[in-house]
Amino acid sequence: MSKTYKHVNCSACEGREGSLFHWFCDNQLSGLNAIKKCAYYKKNQALFVEGSMPRGIFCINSGKVKIYTQGEEGKEQIIQIASGGDLLGFRALFSGDSYKVSATALEECNICFIGRSDFLELVNQNPRLRDDLMKELSAELTDKALFITNMAQKSVRQRLASSLVSLAEIYKGDMINLTREDLANYVGTATETTIRLLKDFKDENLIKTHTRKIEVIDIDRLADIASGY
Amino acid sequence: MSKTYKHVNCSACEGREGSLFHWFCDNQLSGLNAIKKCAYYKKNQALFVEGSMPRGIFCINSGKVKIYTQGEEGKEQIIQIASGGDLLGFRALFSGDSYKVSATALEECNICFIGRSDFLELVNQNPRLRDDLMKELSAELTDKALFITNMAQKSVRQRLASSLVSLAEIYKGDMINLTREDLANYVGTATETTIRLLKDFKDENLIKTHTRKIEVIDIDRLADIASGY
DNA sequence: CGAGCGATTGAAAAGACTCAACCACCGTGG
DNA sequence: CCACGGTGGTTGAGTCTTTTCAATCGCTCG
Numbered sequence: 001m002s003k004t005y006k007h008v009n010c011s012a013c014e015g016r017e018g019s020l021f022h023w024f025c026d027n028q029l030s031g032l033n034a035i036k037k038c039a040y041y042k043k044n045q046a047l048f049v050e051g052s053m054p055r056g057i058f059c060i061n062s063g064k065v066k067i068y069t070q071g072e073e074g075k076e077q078i079i080q081i082a083s084g085g086d087l088l089g090f091r092a093l094f095s096g097d098s099y100k101v102s103a104t105a106l107e108e109c110n111i112c113f114i115g116r117s118d119f120l121e122l123v124n125q126n127p128r129l130r131d132d133l134m135k136e137l138s139a140e141l142t143d144k145a146l147f148i149t150n151m152a153q154k155s156v157r158q159r160l161a162s163s164l165v166s167l168a169e170i171y172k173g174d175m176i177n178l179t180r181e182d183l184a185n186y187v188g189t190a191t192e193t194t195i196r197l198l199k200d201f202k203d204e205n206l207i208k209t210h211t212r213k214i215e216v217i218d219i220d221r222l223a224d225i226a227s228g229y
Numbered sequence: 230m231s232k233t234y235k236h237v238n239c240s241a242c243e244g245r246e247g248s249l250f251h252w253f254c255d256n257q258l259s260g261l262n263a264i265k266k267c268a269y270y271k272k273n274q275a276l277f278v279e280g281s282m283p284r285g286i287f288c289i290n291s292g293k294v295k296i297y298t299q300g301e302e303g304k305e306q307i308i309q310i311a312s313g314g315d316l317l318g319f320r321a322l323f324s325g326d327s328y329k330v331s332a333t334a335l336e337e338c339n340i341c342f343i344g345r346s347d348f349l350e351l352v353n354q355n356p357r358l359r360d361d362l363m364k365e366l367s368a369e370l371t372d373k374a375l376f377i378t379n380m381a382q383k384s385v386r387q388r389l390a391s392s393l394v395s396l397a398e399i400y401k402g403d404m405i406n407l408t409r410e411d412l413a414n415y416v417g418t419a420t421e422t423t424i425r426l427l428k429d430f431k432d433e434n435l436i437k438t439h440t441r442k443i444e445v446i447d448i449d450r451l452a453d454i455a456s457g458y
Numbered sequence: 459c460g461a462g463c464g465a466t467t468g469a470a471a472a473g474a475c476t477c478a479a480c481c482a483c484c485g486t487g488g
Numbered sequence: 489c490c491a492c493g494g495t496g497g498t499t500g501a502g503t504c505t506t507t508t509c510a511a512t513c514g515c516t517c518g
Binding site: 069071072075077079090091092094095096097100101130131133134135137138139140141142144145146147148149150151152153154188189227228 | 298300301302304306308319320321323324325326329330359362363364366367368369370371373374375376377378379380381382383417418456457
């Protein structure tokens with residue numbers, strides 16, 4: 001279990017602007033604040049694992065979380081890197097089924113939790129929230145369709161470039177901080193291949209590496225490579 | 230445009246049992262029946278294309294439809310093969326955005342259409358329908374996560390086996406009837422590779438081919454191959 | 459019956475992966 | 489403060505899957 005951590009007030013949460021709660025008024029925020037619980041997660045600590053039943057949803061205050069499935073022989077496929085403001089686990093809650101993916105903290109995180117019934121009540125009382133969730137689900141489905149296309153049709157070099165572009169946005173300002181293995185599992189390739197291609201990008205002055213951390217230098221060119229130019 | 234076709238009454242629609250409307254009572258069915266329009270689609274006729282704005286949703290009465298994106302150089306990636314009872318296009322409707330995928334009839338189809346406002350009103354008046362749609366979206370998102378994992382971690386042979394298993398279920402009873410190119414675009418590989426692997430499966434007595442049609446003989450073994458045994 | 463698309467085959471090349479060894483950084487304990 | 493151990497990063501070589509390109513075959517439709 002996670003040790004208890006300082007209570008972050010929702011109205012002061014840095015992630016809220018980009019979240020589904022961005023339009024909440026003070027009144028709604030204090031209601032939200034009352035039902036959520038804050039917790040601290042260590043690096044590599046699991047939020048939830050594939051197969052277990054959801055007890056509520058998670059809302060990231062700070063830190064990064066990887067969402068992944070495990071294929072044969074346990075190889076992880078990272079589906080998403082979540083960051084501040086992201087809501088996790090509502091798919092399983094709505095489908096009424098167990099989690100089909102796992103979520104683990106990639107670094108130190110502050111993450112709030114809202115119990116199942118509290119959240120469902122919140123959704124019922126806020127039609128806009130429900131509509132936005134529907135929108136969010138629809139948008140994610142579209143994302144996944146494009147993700148599948150990329151996975152199926154692009155070379156590893158293109159996919160790595162594409163991944164670096166999205167990661168640069170997720171880590172906005174900060175350098176990308178992932179193990180090479182996690183990066184490889186996000187791109188969908190072998191660790192060694194990832195390292196070799198990173199070196200190529202380094203030689204082409206598109207990125208710089210500071211040991212494990214990756215600094216993106218030329219995001220436009222990377223986007224071009226991702227598109228096949 | 231599609232030419233007008235015979236009106237199929239919703240209460241007599243064979244696809245309804247497996248659809249989101251399966252629990253509709255007679256009263257609700259006649260309401261549904263009043264707002265929908267039936268249309269006939271020729272083979273290769275488009276229901277909607279990437280980039281255009283949704284005007285409503287489609288409900289398949291009979292026939293098969295491919296949902297796909299186009300990658301660079303126009304290569305299709307088939308995301309889904311839809312059949313009787315499937316509802317198409319509601320993601321774009323909810324997200325309020327243009328279609329990010331295209332849908333085209335694979336064979337002769339009877340497909341009904343429900344206009345945007347009629348459908349949204351229907352959803353608002355039927356909380357259960359809304360909940361079921363949310364569930365459906367959540368379930369599809371999970372499917373896509375697994376699809377991505379398969380795409381990233383399995384060999385083409387495994388993916389083809391896996392695809393044949395799901396297609397056998399979609400074409401239940403009938404033989405799989407796709408061009409080799411469509412099949413390849415569903416599996417995410419080159420047409421020639423698909424053909425070669427099909428021959429292997431034929432040699433192993435797992436399938437039989439009747440020119441273009443594929444008859445699945447040993448679905449259990451195919452499922453095993455898909456899982457890596 | 460001919461045209462044309464879709465299916466099939468062969469051969470060669472390319473992209474990725476695996477395996478194995480080695481290096482570098484980091485935190486620990488002495 | 490430094491040696492030690494371990495995890496994660498890097499490199500090389502060889503292999504294998506998959507793709508590509510080119511040519512041929514065979515239905516099916518007009």
